Amino acid sequence: MRLKCVDCGSRCSLEPFQVRCGCGGLLEVEQELAMVDAELLKRRFQERLSERMGVYASGVWRYKELIFPELPDEYIVTKYEGNTGMYAPEPIRETLGIRGLYFKAQSENPSGSFKDNGMTVAVSHGRSLGYSAFACTSTGNTSSSLAMYAAMGRSQAYVFVPNRKVSANKVLQTQAYGARVLSFDGTYDDGIRFLEKRGEELGLYVCNSVNPLRIEGQKSIIYEIAQTLGWSLPDWIIIPGGALSNVSALGKGLADLKSLGFIPSVPRIALIQAEGASPFHRMMASGSPVLTPAPRPDTLASALNIGNPPSWKKARSVMEMSSGVTCSVTDAEILAAKAQIDRSGIGCEPASAATLAGLQKLVAEKTITKDETAVCILTGNLLKDTDVLRGSFQDIPVDLSGSDWEALLR
Amino acid sequence: MRLKCVDCGSRCSLEPFQVRCGCGGLLEVEQELAMVDAELLKRRFQERLSERMGVYASGVWRYKELIFPELPDEYIVTKYEGNTGMYAPEPIRETLGIRGLYFKAQSENPSGSFKDNGMTVAVSHGRSLGYSAFACTSTGNTSSSLAMYAAMGRSQAYVFVPNRKVSANKVLQTQAYGARVLSFDGTYDDGIRFLEKRGEELGLYVCNSVNPLRIEGQKSIIYEIAQTLGWSLPDWIIIPGGALSNVSALGKGLADLKSLGFIPSVPRIALIQAEGASPFHRMMASGSPVLTPAPRPDTLASALNIGNPPSWKKARSVMEMSSGVTCSVTDAEILAAKAQIDRSGIGCEPASAATLAGLQKLVAEKTITKDETAVCILTGNLLKDTDVLRGSFQDIPVDLSGSDWEALLR
Numbered sequence: 048m049r050l051k052c053v054d055c056g057s058r059c060s061l062e063p064f065q066v067r068c069g070c071g072g073l074l075e076v077e078q079e080l081a082m083v084d085a086e087l088l089k090r091r092f093q094e095r096l097s098e099r100m101g102v103y104a105s106g107v108w109r110y111k112e113l114i115f116p117e118l119p120d121e122y123i124v125t126k127y128e129g130n131t132g133m134y135a136p137e138p139i140r141e142t143l144g145i146r147g148l149y150f151k152a153q154s155e156n157p158s159g160s161f162k163d164n165g166m167t168v169a170v171s172h173g174r175s176l177g178y179s180a181f182a183c184t185s186t187g188n189t190s191s192s193l194a195m196y197a198a199m200g201r202s203q204a205y206v207f208v209p210n211r212k213v214s215a216n217k218v219l220q221t222q223a224y225g226a227r228v229l230s231f232d233g234t235y236d237d238g239i240r241f242l243e244k245r246g247e248e249l250g251l252y253v254c255n256s257v258n259p260l261r262i263e264g265q266k267s268i269i270y271e272i273a274q275t276l277g278w279s280l281p282d283w284i285i286i287p288g289g290a291l292s293n294v295s296a297l298g299k300g301l302a303d304l305k306s307l308g309f310i311p312s313v314p315r316i317a318l319i320q321a322e323g324a325s326p327f328h329r330m331m332a333s334g335s336p337v338l339t340p341a342p343r344p345d346t347l348a349s350a351l352n353i354g355n356p357p358s359w360k361k362a363r364s365v366m367e368m369s370s371g372v373t374c375s376v377t378d379a380e381i382l383a384a385k386a387q388i389d390r391s392g393i394g395c396e397p398a399s400a401a402t403l404a405g406l407q408k409l410v411a412e413k414t415i416t417k418d419e420t421a422v423c424i425l426t427g428n429l430l431k432d433t434d435v436l437r438g439s440f441q442d443i444p445v446d447l448s449g450s451d452w453e454a455l456l457r
Numbered sequence: 458m459r460l461k462c463v464d465c466g467s468r469c470s471l472e473p474f475q476v477r478c479g480c481g482g483l484l485e486v487e488q489e490l491a492m493v494d495a496e497l498l499k500r501r502f503q504e505r506l507s508e509r510m511g512v513y514a515s516g517v518w519r520y521k522e523l524i525f526p527e528l529p530d531e532y533i534v535t536k537y538e539g540n541t542g543m544y545a546p547e548p549i550r551e552t553l554g555i556r557g558l559y560f561k562a563q564s565e566n567p568s569g570s571f572k573d574n575g576m577t578v579a580v581s582h583g584r585s586l587g588y589s590a591f592a593c594t595s596t597g598n599t600s601s602s603l604a605m606y607a608a609m610g611r612s613q614a615y616v617f618v619p620n621r622k623v624s625a626n627k628v629l630q631t632q633a634y635g636a637r638v639l640s641f642d643g644t645y646d647d648g649i650r651f652l653e654k655r656g657e658e659l660g661l662y663v664c665n666s667v668n669p670l671r672i673e674g675q676k677s678i679i680y681e682i683a684q685t686l687g688w689s690l691p692d693w694i695i696i697p698g699g700a701l702s703n704v705s706a707l708g709k710g711l712a713d714l715k716s717l718g719f720i721p722s723v724p725r726i727a728l729i730q731a732e733g734a735s736p737f738h739r740m741m742a743s744g745s746p747v748l749t750p751a752p753r754p755d756t757l758a759s760a761l762n763i764g765n766p767p768s769w770k771k772a773r774s775v776m777e778m779s780s781g782v783t784c785s786v787t788d789a790e791i792l793a794a795k796a797q798i799d800r801s802g803i804g805c806e807p808a809s810a811a812t813l814a815g816l817q818k819l820v821a822e823k824t825i826t827k828d829e830t831a832v833c834i835l836t837g838n839l840l841k842d843t844d845v846l847r848g849s850f851q852d853i854p855v856d857l858s859g860s861d862w863e864a865l866l867r
Binding site: 094099130134152180205215218219220222224229231241245250275386389391392394429431439444445456 | 504615626648651661
């Protein structure tokens with residue numbers, strides 16, 4: 048394993064660790080997949096499904112040979128992340144009218160979001176290099192995930208949180224795990240810039256989404272979907288887009304599976320952004336060669352409220368590789384889709400519901416046809432952001448000794 | 458399968474369904490374990506560990522032969538409940554000084570609490586009888602679990618919630634899943650009485666903890682711990698006690714495993730109550746033959762805030778069968794234990810932390826000795842009750858362009 052710059056193409060080793068190339072470009076891990084015996088691996092991955100304790104019980108480390116083969120097990124901190132549910136809610140599929148629909152509930156991860164898939168790898172890597180202080184900038188889910196793994200590894204987490212537009216629950220969860228929350232006046236993007244510039248000199252292992260090891264861990268989401276479906280995939284993978292690390296990671300996972308011969312072809316990706324924070328969609332729709340940041344991103348889907356997504360170049364490559372499409376959806380569309388997902392019994396936070404809102408739009412405009420199949424990636428748990436639900440419902444006051452029950456229960 | 462009254466001993470079938478015996482006693486399911494081929498079952502349970510979709514991927518329905526063998530699969534609503542993590546946090550074990558310590562994180566269930574293990578069985582049973590309306594009284598976790606399964610089954614849930622001392626998050630979660638929340642002035646116990654008296658005539662399938670099918674589902678918690686440990690168990694099972702359904706269920710699971718020969722002997726149970734709501738502990742400690750309800754239960758561990766636990770007779774039998782002990786812990790002790798569990802990276806809601814607080818007490822008074830091993834059952838997710846965390850932590854305001862980082866990160 049080594050790192051390759053997505054901008055200048057130069058290569059470097061993982062040690063000493065740097066989050067970005069000297070040229071400023073993002074780094075990605077290069078795996079040596081040519082050495083891999085695909086059939087042997089498939090058998091191993093299958094056998095490990097019955098593990099319940101130890102490293103290989105994890106839905107990420109199950110695929111260790113494709114993620115971080117060199118890492119000694121002793122450094123791994125795991126909470127058996129991944130292993131999340133795949134659901135096929137018939138009422139939602141019927142309404143959409145497409146042939147097949149799955150929801151992959153990464154929201155069921157131990158800290159309540161898909162961030163765990165990548166964070167277990169980043170924190171384990173940092174531990175192997177001797178770091179005892181970990182840091183990230185976060186709108187919420189990243190910070191609680193980092194805080195959890197740092198706690199499991201008996202290390203200190205520092206999270207830089209913008210002092211507005213974050214969910215109170217996520218911050219409380221982060222602090223409960225023992226992380227120190229450093230609150231600053233600025234945006235998510237300011238925090239990223241600070242840590243990329245100063246993190247290393249301050250002795251911090253930086254766990255922002257640009258960390259290439261996080262991308263390696265997040266790849267496992269696509270491995271798990273494929274394995275659950277007998278090493279096949281739906282026609283479309285629907286992904287919400289904020290920092291764009293998820294689409295980068297899932298795209299890398301797809302490329303791995305294709306080059307290993309696990310899947311015959313790469314499905315198409317649909318990336319959905321919130322209208323108030325959709326610089327990537329606007330770049331793709333306008334055919335512009337570079338991303339113009341949104342200076343004041345504004346969506347109630349706090350996990351998507353990112354104006355300058357650092358992984359946009361990786362994401363663009365993935366869109367090309369997968370004949371991908373992008374679209375944007377309004378906050379109202381997101382909330383309506385969230386209500387459908389919640390009422391199906393699955394549940395999710397607003398950002399996740401962008402997937403269904405986008406899917407509805409793409410089906411309506413016939414980009415996705417009725418004879419196709421899709422899987423929506425749900426990224427965060429319903430309980431992560433209950434603030435958004437406040438005021439949506441009314442308790443019905445009753446008197447146990449004398450209500451008109453027939454009318455109430457009708 | 459049939460039902461037997463724990464008071465008068467009379468037997469009845471599961472259809473038509475009644476929550477209590479005509480004599481007023483609680484009912485329990487009688488399984489025909491004599492017919493079971495234990496070795497065959499063990500092999501099946503092992504094979505099913507690698508399932509990821511379908512009924513047997515569930516950590517409850519994996520053990521269907523011991524839980525509800527007659528139920529046709531088509532009625533089952535499952536979210537792959539169970540399948541929760543077993544953790545062995547070394548720092549906590551070291552501090553306690555005992556030989557072995559596990560936490561079984563039922564908090565990782567899809568709705569965030571152990572209630573899912575039982576609720577999947579109750580709602581599936583109700584569906585098989587043709588019910589489309591489900592009801593419960595709840596301090597929070599039961600209601601969100603019921604709401605989730607009712608939604609999965611396209612049925613309507615009605616939850617009766619006391620209008621004080623409940624967690625806002627849990628109520629919002631319940632409503633998000635589409636349940637109607639009926640709020641009443643009274644206690645949890647008033648709500649139970651109402652549903653037991655009126656539920657059937659109102660056409661409601663009653664899912665309170667007295668429902669004997671819920672107990673059958675909850676048994677699986679002990680099956681899963683035993684299977685994960687190679688069909689062996691620690692010396693002690695530490696369980697928090699509110700309505701006492703959990704100790705009833707886990708005790709029944711232990712008795713099953715013993716009579717099937719899966720385990721050589723039954724481990725001891727320690728049941729921990731919150732001091733402000735500890736009628737069962739006080740009964741056991743005083744040697745009284747009957748339970749005196751606590752008229753005004755008062756603990757911040759809202760899931761334990763129950764003054765008149767309906768399952769106390771079942772729980773007493775379990776304590777006898779397992780040479781069990783009880784103890785009570787203060788809210789301050791619960792919060793201190795919660796902080797330890799949270800900072801270990803596992804996390805839980807306050808009620809769950811009563812286990813560790815109780816274990817600490819029992820080790821200190823040498824009821825549990827240092828050469829013994831224990832598993833604590835964590836019942837609810839950290840995110841279920843973040844209100845209790847408010848005010849516990851302080852954000853550290855920083856200025857990205859000019860803070861004294863050396864001091865801040867020390």
